[in-house]
Every structure is written in C-alpha cells, then in structure tokens.
Amino acid sequence: MKLALKCANPAEWLALRAGLVPEPAAEAWGGMALSGVVVAAVRSGVTARLAGGQATAPKIAADLGLDPLPTRLLLDCLRSAGYVTERSGRYRLTRRGRRWLDPASRLSVAAYVEGAGDYWSWWAGLSDTMRTGTSSGSHEAGPADPYWQRYMAGQRELARLSATEITKKLPMPRRPRALLDLGGGHGWYSASLCRRYPGLTATVLDLPGSAAVGREIIAEADLSDRVLFRDGDVTTADLGGGYDAVLCFNLIHHLAPAQAAVLLRRIRAALKPGGTLAILDVFAEPGRRASAHADMLALFVYLSSGARVHTPGELDGWLRDAGFGSRREIPMLRMPGLSLRVAA
Ligand SMILES: C[S@@+](CC[C@H](N)C(=O)[O-])C[C@H]1O[C@@H](n2cnc3c(N)ncnc32)[C@H](O)[C@@H]1O
Structure with missing residues (x-):
C-alpha cells in the first residue's frame, strides 16, 4: 500500500507529474486534516447520525448539540473525502461511508477510527x-x-x-x-x-x-x-x-x-x-x-x-x-x- 496525493483532474495530474505541486506541504497539512475530519466525524456522532438517515447540516447539528457552521464545514470535508454526498443541502452516507463507518455495519471500523485520535499526540511527539x-x-x-x-x-x-x-x-x-x-x-x-x-x-x-x-x-x-x-x-x-x-x-x-x-x-x-x-x-x-x-x-x-x-x-x-x-x-x-x- 502507498499513502499518496491523488489528482482529481488532468490539470492536477500534469502539475503533479511536472513536479509543480509542493508535495511535502500538502502531505504535512493534508494527512493531519484528513485524520482530524474522519476521527471527529465519528467522535462527534455525525457518521452514526447519518447512518440513521439523510439530513441537513443544521438538523444534524441540532440533533447532536453541535454548532451548525463547523458541522457543515466538516460534512463538506467528508463529501470531498468520499464518505458523504450532498443534494439540496441534505447529506447522506455514500456506500463506502456506510460500509466502514455505520456502527451497525458488520464491516464497521468506526471504533478503530475513534481510537486513532489517541495516536495524534504520539505523532506530535515524534521529533522529541x-x-x-x-x-x-x-x-x-x-x-x-x-x-x-x-x-x-x-x-x-x-x-x-x-x-x-x-x-x-x-x-x-x-x-x-x-x-x-x-x-x-x-x-x-x-x-x-x-x-x-x-x-x-x-x-x-x-x-x-x-x-x-x-x-x-x-x-x-x-x-x-x-x-x-x-x-x-x-x-x-x-x-x-x-x-x-x-x-x-x-x-x-x-x-x-x-x-x-x-x-x-x-x-x-x-x-x-x-x-x-x-x-x-x-x-x-x-x-x-x-x-x-x-x-x-x-x-x-x-x-x-x-x-x-x-x-x-x-x-x-x-x-x-x-x-x-x-x-x-x-x-x-x-x-x-x-x-x-x-x-x-
Ligand atoms: C495490537 S493488540 C493485538 C490484539 C489481538 N491479538 C489482535 O491481533 O487483534 C496487541 C495486544 O498485545 C498485548 N500485549 C502487548 N505486550 C504484551 C505483553 N508483554 N504481555 C501480554 N500481552 C501483551 C496488548 O495488551 C494487546 O492486547
């Protein structure tokens, strides 16, 4: 397995191939951001809530006692990561999101993802x-x-x-x-x-x-x-x-x-x-x-x-x-x- 940046369109493919993309900056920033989003989506109950049915960001925030704006921003990140789709303001889990993050799925790794937040401090201490x-x-x-x-x-x-x-x-x-x-x-x-x-x-x-x-x-x-x-x-x-x-x-x-x-x-x-x-x-x-x-x-x-x-x-x-x-x-x-x- 490789962990790597993936391009989303031909222009990005060309830019990556030509060495124009500052990959270390993207990896340092993006690896952390993606981990933060996925772990928070599980810890806050957002993915479990979506497993119960599609909803708008304000409704999800209200159901879980969360602030609506960061909730919507997180949902948008989940969408770009392929875990949810959005239509007319309503978010729902994709097949991939449901398969791995619905706590009721027999393939769920939601508890593993939740626990992975424990490792942030280990990685933060790596240079020490x-x-x-x-x-x-x-x-x-x-x-x-x-x-x-x-x-x-x-x-x-x-x-x-x-x-x-x-x-x-x-x-x-x-x-x-x-x-x-x-x-x-x-x-x-x-x-x-x-x-x-x-x-x-x-x-x-x-x-x-x-x-x-x-x-x-x-x-x-x-x-x-x-x-x-x-x-x-x-x-x-x-x-x-x-x-x-x-x-x-x-x-x-x-x-x-x-x-x-x-x-x-x-x-x-x-x-x-x-x-x-x-x-x-x-x-x-x-x-x-x-x-x-x-x-x-x-x-x-x-x-x-x-x-x-x-x-x-x-x-x-x-x-x-x-x-x-x-x-x-x-x-x-x-x-x-x-x-x-x-x-x-
Ligand atoms: C990564 S988990 C694996 C758990 C399980 N065997 C599995 O494969 O899913 C490692 C396990 O080893 C246990 N462990 C680590 N060092 C140990 C030791 N010295 N004596 C007994 N258990 C130990 C941990 O407590 C933990 O339960």
Whole structure:
C-alpha cells in the first residue's frame, strides 16, 4: 500500500507529474486534516447520525448539540473525502461511508477510527522521540485507563474483518481441545475458533487493561465458558502446557528480539507434539522494498511502546531455534501487509 496525493483532474495530474505541486506541504497539512475530519466525524456522532438517515447540516447539528457552521464545514470535508454526498443541502452516507463507518455495519471500523485520535499526540511527539528515544509507553497505562477500551474496541473491529478468513485457513490438529491466545486482548480470534471447533476452549493471556475489556466483549458474545482470560505479561507469566494450538497475533512486534526468541521456545514447550503455532504480524525487511504501510507501522509501534517490526528472516531463525520443523506462510487478503505464519 502507498499513502499518496491523488489528482482529481488532468490539470492536477500534469502539475503533479511536472513536479509543480509542493508535495511535502500538502502531505504535512493534508494527512493531519484528513485524520482530524474522519476521527471527529465519528467522535462527534455525525457518521452514526447519518447512518440513521439523510439530513441537513443544521438538523444534524441540532440533533447532536453541535454548532451548525463547523458541522457543515466538516460534512463538506467528508463529501470531498468520499464518505458523504450532498443534494439540496441534505447529506447522506455514500456506500463506502456506510460500509466502514455505520456502527451497525458488520464491516464497521468506526471504533478503530475513534481510537486513532489517541495516536495524534504520539505523532506530535515524534521529533522529541527522535532526540530522546522515548515512546508513549501506551502499554504502561493503568488497567482502569479508558485508553484500553478504545484500543481493544478498535482491534476487535479489525479482528472481526479477518477472523473468518483466518479461521478457515488456519490448519488445526484434529479435534482440538485447548488453545492459548497470547496477547489475544479482545478474544475475538479465540471466539471465532471456538465457534468453528465445538470441543475447543481458549485461554487468552494478556495485560490486565486489555484482558478486562476482552472479558466484557466475550461475555456479550455469551462465550465466557469457552474463552477464559488470564491477566499476565507473556514474557514472564507461566504459559501452562498441553495446547493444541497457540496464537500470537499482533504481539511479536511489541517484543524485543531476545524476548521474542525466548517466548517462541516457551511456546514450543507448551504445545502438544504436532500442535500448531500461528503468528499474525507485520514482518518487513528494512530498505528492501519501500512500503508505506510497513515503514509507517514500524515507526508507529516504536512510538507506541518502543517496539519494532522484525524481519521474516529473524522470525524464521527464532522458530527454527525453538525447534519448529515446519514453517510456512499463508497468504491473507483482508489485511494487506499482515502475514499469517504457521509453524509446527
Ligand atoms: C495490537 S493488540 C493485538 C490484539 C489481538 N491479538 C489482535 O491481533 O487483534 C496487541 C495486544 O498485545 C498485548 N500485549 C502487548 N505486550 C504484551 C505483553 N508483554 N504481555 C501480554 N500481552 C501483551 C496488548 O495488551 C494487546 O492486547
């Protein structure tokens, strides 16, 4: 994936091609503006209101207790970004807007977008981070901090998008009974696998803030007897043993290389013979091929917790050293840049 300016007409195409457009100025200004508009549209309730039916800007503002002028200005920005259309002063969600931002859509990423506003201060502090090497320390937030709620609600939405594909493609031992989901947070992947395999029970091991939100999500899904939660840090907690499968989804990038290597050895010891380890994460070779997604994510995880995206070669070496003989990658469609790797 690339993040880039797109031209809206032939004259703009020519100007871009000819190098006349001051692209860094447009990127510095426009990236921030677009993020501000989309996050505010969700946080203020504008997109949820539009999902309930088309309306004029004054009516939307009145319904939500907002000021009519900035509300109309925001709606116009949403229109230029392709999320709403406007006819005779009435705004309505486009198909794309409804698909991704209607909270009732099964593809909604509205909670993720709402939580993304938490990251503005991280990016604002980037030049300080460059000097000091410090990160936002997001995983050190107290367990009662509302940050965890927003973080997990967003991650669960992303998981809901890819869970069906992953559950279908993941090779599991026959009649699996015990699953360990490390850093499983919201518990959605565990829940999907438990639904597919009737004899399966999952244990999610995660930091207390994530686990608390996960318990609520799984209780709402009426699966608390199949998906159990344990508070703990994967680098120090006892993992237990006798698992048919272990999930390590979007966790390894939060660990330093030495921690990841040790964890994979402990996972191997916790699996039954022939058990499956599934890893979902971004692995990138720095400088090999420019990929905005991988590069920005690498910087983002550093900003979030001082962590880093590892290379496919590093992962393969850790898996081999841990004693996993079979290692392969399963292509994924839904989340570009993420790869699903399975070892046994
Ligand atoms: C990006 S979220 C991924 C959640 C879920 N596995 C998924 O893929 O949607 C990362 C999760 O790892 C957890 N985590 C990070 N470091 C951890 C650690 N040292 N021990 C346990 N959990 C950790 C976070 O609390 C969070 O729930």
